[in-house]
Amino acid sequence: MPSIHNNFYATHVKLMANSFERLLGRSLINSSDDERLAEAVFNGEFALLSHNTASEPMFNYANAKALALFELSWEELIALPSRLSAESVNQDERAKLLTQVTTKGFIDNYQGVRISKTGKRFNIRNAVVWNLLDDDGIYQGQAACFSDWKFL
Numbered sequence: 387m388p389s390i391h392n393n394f395y396a397t398h399v400k401l402m403a404n405s406f407e408r409l410l411g412r413s414l415i416n417s418s419d420d421e422r423l424a425e426a427v428f429n430g431e432f433a434l435l436s437h438n439t440a441s442e443p444m445f446n447y448a449n450a451k452a453l454a455l456f457e458l459s460w461e462e463l464i465a466l467p468s469r470l471s472a473e474s475v476n477q478d479e480r481a482k483l484l485t486q487v488t489t490k491g492f493i494d495n496y497q498g499v500r501i502s503k504t505g506k507r508f509n510i511r512n513a514v515v516w517n518l519l520d521d522d523g524i525y526q527g528q529a530a531c532f533s534d535w536k537f538l
Contacts, residue, residue, distance in 0.1 A: 387460035388449070394424035398447055402436060402529045403427070405518045409492045414531065432533035433510075436518060437468035439527050444468065446527065455535065457502040473501050483515060487528055492516035496530075499538065507538040 388394040403423060406414040415430060417423035427434060433452035437443035445463045448456070453463060456471065472480045479498055487493050496513040513532035520526050 388424065388428045388447075390425075394428045395447060396424040398436070399424040399427050401518055401520060401526060402434070402447070404521075405526075405529070406492075406514070406516055406531075408519070409516050410494065410514065432531055433535070434529065434531045435468075435471075436529035437527050439525060442467050442469075443527065445471075447529075455502065455508070456500070457504050457506070462503065471500050472498065473507070484528065487515045487517060496532075508535045509538055510535045 388399075400423065403414040406412075414434075415423065415426055417426050428449045430449055430451060432449075433455050434447070434449045435445060435452045436447040438446045445466050445468050448458070448460075448463050453460065456463070458466070469477055469480065483493065483496055483498070492514060493516075494512075494514045496515050497509065497511045498513075499507055499509050501507050510532045511534040513530055513534075515528060515530045517528055518526040
């Protein structure tokens with residue numbers, strides 16, 4: 387779990403922030419150094435998650451707000467295929483979204499229903515979903531950030 391002991395996953399947060407800025411032309415969050423950036427992101431008032439490049443993409447990061455919203459521990463999160471954040475009836479919609487992101491690089495107005503571990507459903511609005519590309523342009527996964535949600 388991101389903490390002071392592992393620099394709040396600063397390397398991964400920098401990947402997310404740099405990819406966001408390259409694709410969207412604005413900062414994910416204002417911070418001048420990587421360690422403070424990572425801590426600010428982890429404790430931010432927005433939800434941020436990412437998944438890896440596996441054939442069945444698995445979550446590999448969530449900030450504190452996302453962990454609370456999805457009612458997951460860090461251990462549960464990193465063992466969860468990202469597709470399971472949506473109910474099965476909404477997984478086709480989610481798959482279409484991820485295809486759009488893969489093609490365009492990002493989408494900045496996504497909305498959809500997600501589900502927490504205990505079955506609480508919530509609608510996210512105005513989410514940004516973007517590809518994670520390292521400094522060599524190699525695809526490293528995708529991330530999503532949102533601060534607008536409503537429990538259903």
